[in-house]
Amino acid sequence: MILAGNWKMHKTISEAKKFVSLLLNELHDVKEFETVVCPPFTALSEVGEILSGRNIKLGAQNVFYEDQGAFTGEVSPVMLKEIGVEYVIVGHSERRRIFKEDDELINRKIRAVLEKGMTPIFCVGETLEEREKGLTFCVVEKQVREGLYGLSREEAQKVVIAYEPVWAIGTGKVATPQQAQEVHAFIRRLLSEMYDDETAETIRILYGGSIKPDNFLGLIVQKDIDGGLVGGASLKESFVELARIMKGVIS
Numbered sequence: 001m002i003l004a005g006n007w008k009m010h011k012t013i014s015e016a017k018k019f020v021s022l023l024l025n026e027l028h029d030v031k032e033f034e035t036v037v038c039p040p041f042t043a044l045s046e047v048g049e050i051l052s053g054r055n056i057k058l059g060a061q062n063v064f065y066e067d068q069g070a071f072t073g074e075v076s077p078v079m080l081k082e083i084g085v086e087y088v089i090v091g092h093s094e095r096r097r098i099f100k101e102d103d104e105l106i107n108r109k110i111r112a113v114l115e116k117g118m119t120p121i122f123c124v125g126e127t128l129e130e131r132e133k134g135l136t137f138c139v140v141e142k143q144v145r146e147g148l149y150g151l152s153r154e155e156a157q158k159v160v161i162a163y164e165p166v167w168a169i170g171t172g173k174v175a176t177p178q179q180a181q182e183v184h185a186f187i188r189r190l191l192s193e194m195y196d197d198e199t200a201e202t203i204r205i206l207y208g209g210s211i212k213p214d215n216f217l218g219l220i221v222q223k224d225i226d227g228g229l230v231g232g233a234s235l236k237e238s239f240v241e242l243a244r245i246m247k248g249v250i251s
């Protein structure tokens, strides 16, 4: 199980350092699952130093696929690896929508992250319009197939998938546990078809979208939900509450 916090474009370096110290203090006893925080790029290195050797892992929110070169404004997998990044969010719906990232680009990023021995948190999910047109499975299938295109079963097993219905992100409109479980089970079946049952069982599938302490339990007890990718509620002490809820479910 994984509990990952995506801080998005929040927290200055000093705010990030202060908050991560609080998290380490509150969550020093959490060993049953992986806890990850993904600060903005400016704070990554300093937060990484504080987390070094501790039980909270460092994640980045984005990456480019080349190691170096004339790519103004981009950050490479080598640069992330050097500062201790272990997880990289790839294909978040905000990047797909605002920065026009497509499935092919996302696939290249996933490969680059794996090549450097880091774990991609690969996001998929449908918009409200697509859900209302009955296209959820079709959209998610395309994203999964194209995102994982060309990956061997061994590589695919290292990927973490995050199902984030776009209509639930930052809206306060969480998917019901049944809605989320239905799509997670669909992804699991798809992975089994693309690879095999063992690979489908090994790949962890997180839910993301308006997770809060009062709706988290119902989601993570679902058979195919292996944790959460949390936005807003990861910026404050509610992240500690989410970790406690997850600990309670596992132990």
Ligand SMILES: O=C[C@H](O)COP(=O)(O)O
Residues within 6 Å of the ligand: 006, 092, 164, 168, 169, 170, 171, 172, 208, 209, 210, 211, 229, 230, 231, 232, 233
């Ligand atoms: O990456 C996190 C997701 O976009 C969820 O964000 P949220 O928890 O603020 O809805």
